[in-house]
Amino acid sequence: MLSYTVIGTGAVGGYYGGRLAQANHTVRFLARSDYEYIRHNGLTVQSVKGDFHLSNVEVYKDSTDIPHSDVILISLKTTENVFLKELLRPIVKKGTILCVLQNGLGIESELHQEFPESIIVGAMCFICSQKAGPGIVKHLDFGHITIAAYDSSGLSSVKTLQREFDKAMIQTKIAETLGEARWRKLLWNIPYNGLSVVLNADTAQIMSLPASRGLVRELMEEVVNAASACGHPIGEDSIEAMLNNTDRMTPYAPSMKLDYENGRPMEIEYMYSNPIDAAGSAGYSMIRTEMLANLLLFKDRVKAEPV
């Protein structure tokens, strides 16, 4: 049984770390704002699959205090990735599995450059969850993960993770190539996150009107074209499937909308700028995605500091 450290105990890290702890894994949680609360009150997960509470949680305020774990689940917001390497340095050893639960493109290669002796795994989380309060995660829908090795050094690790995750009620699928899996995730994230902020709307509202539904489709077409230009053809038919899935979803405010509403910075760099740059380097211009990113950059900046 592997031991785990969760970097970032929020809607994603709290849920998956909680599931692993519930399945009797040693799980260490790094928490900042919720540290005191969790230390005294534990962690509560209100889940569509059944609520549970962990009363004795191994929680840390400072990553230097965390004992060595086999796996580090990285579930910070990417807007905090400027601090990530520093947080990881004291706890990453040769062979440590770094499992990236974040959204966006380019995180794994940055980590590989910084920690070449670690094993890097990307995890695409398909989950509707929110932090409902200190130490409280609300799990609304879905929850499955697609995992993929960054390079061949991680091939056996993804199998081990799949086995352990499955036993912890976390449904997993292994993707052959990380790049394709990351772009497939962007197929949803790029249209819905950005439009939910710019239109101040949830998924159901976005899908309900032809003007916005058409924008979703056009943005998805750009993602498909960009992925293809980057060597990861994901197929036009994925668009229709994802539109249909979203139609069936409970109306949902994507994480970027919640970040914006709560005055937190938005994950524009990894979710928009990096894919736009990658596609651009491969000769494809994501015109609408870039326009959406610029609208978000304006809103992000003005929210932080009115102009």
Added chain:
Amino acid sequence: MLSYTVIGTGAVGGYYGGRLAQANHTVRFLARSDYEYIRHNGLTVQSVKGDFHLSNVEVYKDSTDIPHSDVILISLKTTENVFLKELLRPIVKKGTILCVLQNGLGIESELHQEFPESIIVGAMCFICSQKAGPGIVKHLDFGHITIAAYDSSGLSSVKTLQREFDKAMIQTKIAETLGEARWRKLLWNIPYNGLSVVLNADTAQIMSLPASRGLVRELMEEVVNAASACGHPIGEDSIEAMLNNTDRMTPYAPSMKLDYENGRPMEIEYMYSNPIDAAGSAGYSMIRTEMLANLLLFKDRVKAEPV
């Protein structure tokens, strides 16, 4: 001296009609919501060029009551153009000059089709003005008009109008071709009106950040390309000039932002859809402009009727 009827006594019609009345022209105003107020209290213009008040205003509630005038100034919001033909039918005679002070593309050709015996003139108003209350127009900046004949039948009329406008403190310029003048106006209207709504920002805020300033420039480039595709080359250098002019402007909330904030429908059809369609027919796709239009269509619809 020509007589005038103003259809739509708002920020634009109230100002220009007011100037003509101040210069002793017979001016008849059609007003709806402000009819009673203006009838009793007259019309007030608070202008950067000096305030004035007209106490005896010839105001009408119903266009069928308006005596024949030589010139009809059309200054309704284009969102009310569905009623325009009906309003005009009783008052347009052979040779009546229809002077369109509205924004957007395609209005003159619609009027020409409906009233082939009238003389049609387009007027591009470069003015910052707002309705400050019933019967009160606030004139903040600029005020000049570019006028252009729809076809050769209007060539002498534009000269007459120029002469009369000039005497009424309305600075005018005659443009050779209406199409080019309309597209030049769109060069400002398309970026600033839409972005001011989507970003909830005035011109100065839009210009202050690289992300939004870049969007303005990209949208302007689309307008230049579209105009060129439609046979009206307006020159890339116009972009730099217009950016510089806007930098020097008093921070300004474009009319579409005021419409949106006040729950009025936005002028999307003539300002966005018609130019997009015209460019499309000429083989050019205004990708970003169309995206902006779709964002606006969503916001317009949701404001009118939440989804």
